[in-house]
Amino acid sequence: MSTPSRFKKDKEIIAEYESQVKEIRAQLVEQQKCLEQQTEMRVQLLQDLQDFFRKKAEIETDYSRNLEKLAERFMAKTRSTKDHQQYKKDQNLLSPVNCWYLLLNQVRRESKDHATLSDIYLNNVIMRFMQISEDSTRMFKKSKEIAFQLHEDLMKVLNELYTVMKTYHMYHAESISAESKLKEAEKQEEKQIGRSGDPVFHIRLEERHQRRSSVKKIEKMKEKRQAKYSENKLKSIKARNEYLLTLEATNASVFKYYIHDLSDLIDCCDLGYHASLNRALRTYLSAEYNLETSRHEGLDIIENAVDNLEPRSDKQRFMEMYPAAFCPPMKFEFQSHMGDEVCQVSAQQPVQAELMLRYQQLQSRLATLKIENEEVKKTTEATLQTIQDMVTIEDYDVSECFQHSRSTESVKSTVSETYLSKPSIAKRRANQQETEQFYFMKLREYLEGSNLITKLQAKHDLLQRTLGEGHRAEYMTTRTQDRSSPSLWKAVFGS
Amino acid sequence: MSTPSRFKKDKEIIAEYESQVKEIRAQLVEQQKCLEQQTEMRVQLLQDLQDFFRKKAEIETDYSRNLEKLAERFMAKTRSTKDHQQYKKDQNLLSPVNCWYLLLNQVRRESKDHATLSDIYLNNVIMRFMQISEDSTRMFKKSKEIAFQLHEDLMKVLNELYTVMKTYHMYHAESISAESKLKEAEKQEEKQIGRSGDPVFHIRLEERHQRRSSVKKIEKMKEKRQAKYSENKLKSIKARNEYLLTLEATNASVFKYYIHDLSDLIDCCDLGYHASLNRALRTYLSAEYNLETSRHEGLDIIENAVDNLEPRSDKQRFMEMYPAAFCPPMKFEFQSHMGDEVCQVSAQQPVQAELMLRYQQLQSRLATLKIENEEVKKTTEATLQTIQDMVTIEDYDVSECFQHSRSTESVKSTVSETYLSKPSIAKRRANQQETEQFYFMKLREYLEGSNLITKLQAKHDLLQRTLGEGHRAEYMTTRTQDRSSPSLWKAVFGS
Numbered sequence: 001m002s003t004p005s006r007f008k009k010d011k012e013i014i015a016e017y018e019s020q021v022k023e024i025r026a027q028l029v030e031q032q033k034c035l036e037q038q039t040e041m042r043v044q045l046l047q048d049l050q051d052f053f054r055k056k057a058e059i060e061t062d063y064s065r066n067l068e069k070l071a072e073r074f075m076a077k078t079r080s081t082k083d084h085q086q087y088k089k090d091q092n093l094l095s096p097v098n099c100w101y102l103l104l105n106q107v108r109r110e111s112k113d114h115a116t117l118s119d120i121y122l123n124n125v126i127m128r129f130m131q132i133s134e135d136s137t138r139m140f141k142k143s144k145e146i147a148f149q150l151h152e153d154l155m156k157v158l159n160e161l162y163t164v165m166k167t168y169h170m171y172h173a174e175s176i177s178a179e180s181k182l183k184e185a186e187k188q189e190e191k192q193i194g195r196s197g198d199p200v201f202h203i204r205l206e207e208r209h210q211r212r213s214s215v216k217k218i219e220k221m222k223e224k225r226q227a228k229y230s231e232n233k234l235k236s237i238k239a240r241n242e243y244l245l246t247l248e249a250t251n252a253s254v255f256k257y258y259i260h261d262l263s264d265l266i267d268c269c270d271l272g273y274h275a276s277l278n279r280a281l282r283t284y285l286s287a288e289y290n291l292e293t294s295r296h297e298g299l300d301i302i303e304n305a306v307d308n309l310e311p312r313s314d315k316q317r318f319m320e321m322y323p324a325a326f327c328p329p330m331k332f333e334f335q336s337h338m339g340d341e342v343c344q345v346s347a348q349q350p351v352q353a354e355l356m357l358r359y360q361q362l363q364s365r366l367a368t369l370k371i372e373n374e375e376v377k378k379t380t381e382a383t384l385q386t387i388q389d390m391v392t393i394e395d396y397d398v399s400e401c402f403q404h405s406r407s408t409e410s411v412k413s414t415v416s417e418t419y420l421s422k423p424s425i426a427k428r429r430a431n432q433q434e435t436e437q438f439y440f441m442k443l444r445e446y447l448e449g450s451n452l453i454t455k456l457q458a459k460h461d462l463l464q465r466t467l468g469e470g471h472r473a474e475y476m477t478t479r480t481q482d483r484s485s486p487s488l489w490k491a492v493f494g495s
Numbered sequence: 496m497s498t499p500s501r502f503k504k505d506k507e508i509i510a511e512y513e514s515q516v517k518e519i520r521a522q523l524v525e526q527q528k529c530l531e532q533q534t535e536m537r538v539q540l541l542q543d544l545q546d547f548f549r550k551k552a553e554i555e556t557d558y559s560r561n562l563e564k565l566a567e568r569f570m571a572k573t574r575s576t577k578d579h580q581q582y583k584k585d586q587n588l589l590s591p592v593n594c595w596y597l598l599l600n601q602v603r604r605e606s607k608d609h610a611t612l613s614d615i616y617l618n619n620v621i622m623r624f625m626q627i628s629e630d631s632t633r634m635f636k637k638s639k640e641i642a643f644q645l646h647e648d649l650m651k652v653l654n655e656l657y658t659v660m661k662t663y664h665m666y667h668a669e670s671i672s673a674e675s676k677l678k679e680a681e682k683q684e685e686k687q688i689g690r691s692g693d694p695v696f697h698i699r700l701e702e703r704h705q706r707r708s709s710v711k712k713i714e715k716m717k718e719k720r721q722a723k724y725s726e727n728k729l730k731s732i733k734a735r736n737e738y739l740l741t742l743e744a745t746n747a748s749v750f751k752y753y754i755h756d757l758s759d760l761i762d763c764c765d766l767g768y769h770a771s772l773n774r775a776l777r778t779y780l781s782a783e784y785n786l787e788t789s790r791h792e793g794l795d796i797i798e799n800a801v802d803n804l805e806p807r808s809d810k811q812r813f814m815e816m817y818p819a820a821f822c823p824p825m826k827f828e829f830q831s832h833m834g835d836e837v838c839q840v841s842a843q844q845p846v847q848a849e850l851m852l853r854y855q856q857l858q859s860r861l862a863t864l865k866i867e868n869e870e871v872k873k874t875t876e877a878t879l880q881t882i883q884d885m886v887t888i889e890d891y892d893v894s895e896c897f898q899h900s901r902s903t904e905s906v907k908s909t910v911s912e913t914y915l916s917k918p919s920i921a922k923r924r925a926n927q928q929e930t931e932q933f934y935f936m937k938l939r940e941y942l943e944g945s946n947l948i949t950k951l952q953a954k955h956d957l958l959q960r961t962l963g964e965g966h967r968a969e970y971m972t973t974r975t976q977d978r979s980s981p982s983l984w985k986a987v988f989g990s
Contacts, residue, residue, distance in 0.1 A: 013830045023824060030820035038813060045595060052569055052598070059561040066554040074547055096772055100540060103547070103776075109899060116896045124893070131924070138928075142935045149939060153946050161827065172832040234845065241840045241850070244829060245954045251826050252953035253946065258823035261942065266813065268938070270806045271931070272886035277591055281598075281801045282891040288794050290897040292787055297899075299783050306776045311765045318533060318761065325525035328753035329518060331746050332656065334739060335508045337667040345736045350729060355736070391767035396777040398619070401611045402785040404604060404792075429626070433633075436766070440637045443763070444644060447756065451648050451748065458747035459740045 010169050017165065021158050024254070028151050031262065032144065035269055039140040042273065046133040053121040053129070053284075060118035067111035071104050078104075094317055095309045102305050106298040113291045120287040128280035135272055143268035150261050157253045164246040168239040175236035178229040185222040192218055345466040352467075359463040366456050373449035380446050383439040390432050505664050512660065516653050519749070523646050526757065527639065530764055534635040537768065541628040548616045548624070548779075555613035562606035566599050573599075589812055590804045597800050601793040608786045615782040623775035630767055638763035645756050652748045659741040663734040670731035673724035680717035687713050840961040847962075854958040861951050868944035875941050878934040885927050 008016075078101070093101070192215045319326040334343050347355050503511075573596070588596070687710045814821040829838050842850055 007832075007834050008830065010832070013832075016830070017827075020825065020827065027820055027824065030817070034813070034817045034820050042591070045591060048569060048572070049595065049598075052565070055565050055568075056562075056602070059558065059565060062561065063554065063558045066557065067551075070547070070550050070554060073550075074543060077543070095769070096537070096540060099772070099776055100544065103544075103779075107551070112899070113897060120893050120896060138931075142931070146935065146939055146942065150942060150946075153943075157950065165830065169832050172835055176833055237837075237841045237846060240835065240837065241846065244838075244840050245957055247827055247829055248957045249950040249953040252949050254824065254827070256946065256949045258821075261946075262821065263810065264938070264942070266810050267806070268935070270810065272882065274590070274804045274806045274809070275883070275886040277594070278801055278804045279886075279888075279891050281594055281797070281804075283893060284598075285794060285798055285801065286891050286893045287896070288790075290894045292791060292794070293894075294897045294899060295783075296787060299780060299787070302776070303780055306773055306780065309769045309773045309776075311762070311769045314769070315758065315761050315765065318529070322525070322529045325522055325529050326753075326757065329522065329749065330515065332512075332515065332742055332749075334742055335503065335511070335660065337502075337505070337508075337664050338671055339502050340667055340735065342732075342735065343739075345739050346732045351732060351736065387767065388770070391770040391774075393774075396774050396781050398615050398778060398781045399785045399788075401615060401782070402608060402789045404607070404789060436633075436637070440641065440763070443759070444641055447641065447645060447759070448648075451645075451751070451756075454747050454751045455652065455744040458744040462740055462743045 010173075013165070013169070017162060021162075024154070024158070028147075028154070031265075032147060035140060035143065035147075035265065039136055039269060042136045043133050046129045046136070049129045049280075050126050050133075053126050057118040057121040057126075060114045060121065064111045064114040064118065067107050067114065071107040071111060074104055075108075092317065094314045095305070096314075099302065099305045099309065102302045106302055109298045110295060113294050117287050117291055120283065125280055125284050125287075128276065128283060132273065132276045132280060135276065136269075139271050139273070140269050143265050146268060147265050150257060150265070154253060154257055157250050161243075161246050161250045164239065164243045168236070168243040171232060171236040171239040175229070175232040178225065178232040182222065182225040182229040185218065185225045189215070189218045189222055345462060347466045355463060356467060359460065359467055362456055362460040362463065366453065366460055369449060369453050369456070373446060373453060376442060376446045376449060380439065380442040383435060383442055387432065387435055387439060390428070390435065505668075508660070508664075512657060516657075519649070519653070523642075523649070526760075527642060530635060530638060530642075530760065534631055534764060537631045538628050541624045541631070544624045544775075545621050545628075548621050552613040552616040552621075555609045555616065559606045559609035559613065562602050562609065566602040566606060569599055570603075587812065589809050590800070591809075594797065594800045594804065597797045601797055604793045605790060608789050612782050612786055615778065620775055620779050620782075623771065623778060627768065627771045627775060630771065631764075634764050634766050634768070638760050641763060642760050645752060645760070649748060649752055652745050656738075656741050656745045659734065659738045663731070663738040666727060666731040666734040670724070670727040673720065673727040677717065677720040677724045680713065680720045684710070684713045684717055840957060842961045850958060851962060854955065854962055857951055857955040857958065861948065861955055864944060864948050864951070868941060868948060871937060871941045871944055875934065875937040878930060878937055881930055882927065882934060885923070885930065 192211070336343050345355070687706070831838050840850070
């Protein structure tokens, strides 16, 4: 342990001790500073969070108001329209109008949700951060009080160590001094005994008497010094024992403070901090996730309406809206002239042969026309399919615009690429219009052909009935009327 | 069919026909008006959609800018702090600071996403609506051209019906007139034959001659009228046949127009409309869904950071940040005085008995203290658990604020109920602080007790070693030193 070659002086030992204690004191002060600084940083962080959410609440409120205004502006516009009145009445809207109303509804929903978000920030999240800040400060004060007590205890222990060490030094010094005095007495005694060992005949009687009293004196002094030494030696042992015990206790206390108590002090500062922060942030997350869910629900409603964008049912609704315009007119009836009692085609002689010839001509002409028109129809339908393919191309996925893994700068530039700045779009549109042009040309051709066929077919069928089943002509006329009977028209147009 | 009691006059029939045609004409005009109106409504709807998305793009841009400013403001503030420098350096942040940075990141992400949304509205969605509007107008024009042709065809058919009906009337009238003239001739002939049946002897020769030439004349006239009648009768039959055939063709054409062609005309107007609208709205939906996904990803990152809000690891980091303050100091060593060669507790006579007594006293006092302090510890821990339960209460679900099924008015009022306006909150906080107060009192008591125990235990253990294993005292001192060896401290504090 200590160098045996050179003993440390008392002052040296004390100085070493004091420097060690000074270092510990400095550490204790530093520890408090660190905890205080930590608390200040927490309070600052919580203040930042409050400011942040206050500002974000403002932004959300603005956003909400703007969305509300937007929805209101268009709602007000549509509220007066015929569509809207119909909407109110039977909810049976044209599918694009339905999408439009749902779009406005979605904006209102978003408006409401962002207002709610703002409200939750202001009246819940921010309040939580405020309370956590209060709590942190309070916990730090509590921890400081406990630290103060622990530091005092530690100082007491260190002071005690100082005291017992000094006591040990003192008693040990006294013990050494008593030992050296005893040794001196022993030396004197030896000297005296050595002298009395000299040849007796040389010594005078007085001298002999003098010497005896001197030996006695030395012996007495030695005994006294022996007692003193033993007493001091015991005191020194006890003081050393006390020093060693106190040293053990001190090291244990210091160890306990640094390893356990310091950790407890930090725990005191932390008490509830992480858990409360967790809850405050989870409130924020709950609000955001719920906003998202609501938004998603709204979008799903719109998506459903988009799925139901359907020309067929809209056409049905459109025609039902204007029954006067689209209801087929009455059939033209045969108007018999001046009591003419014949009201069907006469196929007797002399017209029979002529009618038969006409019938045969119609038949062959119709066959040709039908073949020709079937070709036109096929071309028309194929062209229509091409257009359908063009207008149903799935070019609406914009997910690549929202890739956050890319660098910040590249996000914006990709947006415009996705749909319109592609040169192919203009080309695509030109191509589409060209196809349309061709389609309409073919459609007109087809309609022209089919109109002619309809007319000739009607004549052909009537002639066929007349010539083939002359005796049942009356019945056939009745059947012809059935072709456009109200019940059929009803089936085609709805009621 | 026609009333047999009274014949309709020609004029009546023509008037009826004309009114029926007029009605059809009016319907055709009305149909075009309806289609035009539908197109106008579409164009208006598409204009509204464009205005709507233009305005919403503005709102999104504003929102994005405000969020960007918000993030930038706090980013700039934190960029200069020590935390941030550490963040840049080793990404090893205190868990609450990590949450804070991720919160700012989320705002930047939202800012970017809403800017992207705005961009997609302006450069993609709106352009689509513009094109659909153009397309609708073009389709309507095409449809109108076709309608014009179909209407002309229909009018031609109706005119033809008029013509053949008039022809029938004319020939039938002529046939009737020829018939009546024939009948008149027949009547005259009968009269003449009746006269020539008179007794011949009464008639003079000249008279007889005169009568014979008159009969011949009447016969010739009758023949002529018979021929005329037959001719007119045939013409009339042919005209009626033509009328009936044309009537059949007309009804078939009208039927075809109303049932098929009208539908085709509407289809022409609709061509691509629903499909293109579908794609435009799907582009909007794709943008919104992607924004949502991105937002959700960001929130998940924050949630993960909130899950990792952890006092233990933060304490570790905190102490590592300030090693000078938290590193345990050197052990206090035994300082032997003036070459004192004994450096351990002496348990020889005469101190042995005293030390033994002291050891026993320490032992019994420690036993009592430990029992007492164990009780305090239990109370402290139970109180801490109560506080932990209080600060980890799951009171952060705000989903009820986002219930859209409720009426609009009730949404707002529920928000404030969820967390802070509940009177229980103040009570809860007061209760929590009271519990804290008690906890800290108990903690101080426990620490005081444990500090005393530590000191006494250290002395007790040293005495036990000294008295029990006096011969191995030197070795024990070495072992005692081991208790606070650097390697152990290192294990506790980290390096």
